[in-house]
Each structure stands twice: as C-alpha cells, then as structure tokens.
Amino acid sequence: MVTWVVLGWLSVYFIATLTILFARWSQLSQWHERERASLESIMMGSKNVRDDSILKRCVSSASYSINLLKVCKNVAEKNATIGLSWLSVIASTSPFIGLFGTVVSILETFGGLGNASSASLGVIAPAISEALIVTAAGIFVAIPAYSFHILLKRKAYEVLSLVERQAEIIASNAKAGEAKSGHDQLG
Numbered sequence: 255m256v257t258w259v260v261l262g263w264l265s266v267y268f269i270a271t272l273t274i275l276f277a278r279w280s281q282l283s284q285w286h287e288r289e290r291a292s293l294e295s296i297m298m299g300s301k302n303v304r305d306d307s308i309l310k311r312c313v314s315s316a317s318y319s320i321n322l323l324k325v326c327k328n329v330a331e332k333n334a335t336i337g338l339s340w341l342s343v344i345a346s347t348s349p350f351i352g353l354f355g356t357v358v359s360i361l362e363t364f365g366g367l368g369n370a371s372s373a374s375l376g377v378i379a380p381a382i383s384e385a386l387i388v389t390a391a392g393i394f395v396a397i398p399a400y401s402f403h404i405l406l407k408r409k410a411y412e413v414l415s416l417v418e419r420q421a422e423i424i425a426s427n428a429k430a431g432e433a434k435s436g437h438d439q440l441g
Contacts, residue, residue: 256355256362257355257359257384257385257387259355260351260352260354260358260388260391260392261355261387261388261391263351264348264391264392264394264395267344267348267351267399268395268398270340270344271341271398271399272398274337274340274341275398277337278336278337278406278409279405282334282406282409282410282413283409285308285334286409286412286413288304288307289307289308289413289416289417290416291304291306292304292307292309292416292420293416293419293420296420296424297423303424307417307420308326308329308333308417309323309326309330309417309420312325312326323421323424323425326417326421327417327418327421330413330414330417331410334410334413334414335410338403338406338407341402342399344395344396344399345396345399345400348392348395349392350392351392352388352389352390352391352392352395353392355385355388355389356385356386356389359381359384359385359388360385362381363378363385
C-alpha cells in the first residue's frame with residue numbers, strides 16, 4: 255500500500271514539474287521578447303519604454319525616480335522566479351520520498367518473512383525489486399525537476415538582465431536630462 259501511495263505522490267510531483275516547466279518557459283519566452291524589443295527601442299533613441307515592458311508601469315512620461323525603478327526591478331525578479339522554489343522542493347525531496355517508500359516496503363517484506371515458514375530468494379527478490387522501483391521513481395522525478403529548475407533560472411536571468419539594462423539606460427537618460435536642465439538654468 256505504501257508503495258502505491260509513494261508512487262502516486264511522485265506522479266503528482268512529476269506532473270507538477272512538467273506543468274511548471276511548460277507554463278513558465280512559455281511565459282518567460284514571451285516576456286523576454288517583449289523586453290528585448292523594448293530595449294532595442296530605447297537603444298534606437300526612443301525616450302520611453304514600450305507599453306508592453308514591465309518598466310512602463312514605473313516610468314511615466316512626466317516623472318519617475320531611481321527608487322521606483324529599483325522597486326520595478328524587484329517586482330520583475332519576483333515575477334520571473336515564480337515556480338522555481340517548487341521545482342527546487344520537488345528536486346530535493348523526491349529522492350527522499352522514494353527512499354522512504356523503499357525502506358517501508360523492505361520492512362514490510364522482512365516482517366512478512368518472519369511470519370513465513372520458509373524464506374527463499376524466490377520470495378525475497380521480487381519484494382525487494384518492487385521496493386527499489388520506488389527509489390528509482392524518486393530519482394526519475396528529481397532529475398528533470400532539478401534540470402528544469404536550472405533552465406528556468408537561466409531564462410529568468412536573461413529576462414532580468416534585459417530589464418536591468420533598460421533601467422540603467424532610463425536612469426542615465428534621467429541624469430543627463432537633469433544635468434542639461436541644470437546647465438540651461440545656469441546659462
């Protein structure tokens with residue numbers, strides 16, 4: 255019974271891993287393209303970020319501050335890393351869940367052997383083999399979860415680097431504009 259519960263639990267983990275991967279990869283890819291286009295627009299001389307950039311909420315045409323840009327970058331980081339902690343939890347706990355199922359199954363096997371009149375390899379081997387399947391399932395779930403965690407973390411980093419570059423350009427343009435208006439007032 256424990257074997258089936260553990261396999262069910264690991265199945266839920268595996269489905270969650272794939273769901274997080276496909277959903278987040280799609281969202282981060284689209285977001286990456288929007289921020290890349292916005293950065294290109296700013297680099298080509300546009301005074302404002304594009305409407306589909308996350309920084310648009312923080313930068314109005316009238317005024318903005320460096321602190322507000324920092325807040326927006328923090329919000330972007332939070333949004334970009336959604337789901338990564340779940341992948342980390344799944345990657346780190348699924349081998350232990352599998353091992354738990356194996357230990358309990360082996361204990362049940364040996365408990366049953368104590369009550370049996372004869373214990374042979376033909377009786378023990380299938381039970382231990384079944385128990386080890388749960389460990390293999392735990393490892394099978396952990397490897398993709400860990401791999402997808404690293405891939406999504408990298409994709410989030412790429413998006414955040416685009417946001418950071420845009421914020422730096424906006425901040426430098428703001429400083430240049432302040433210096434110019436200060437110079438104009440003096441002249």
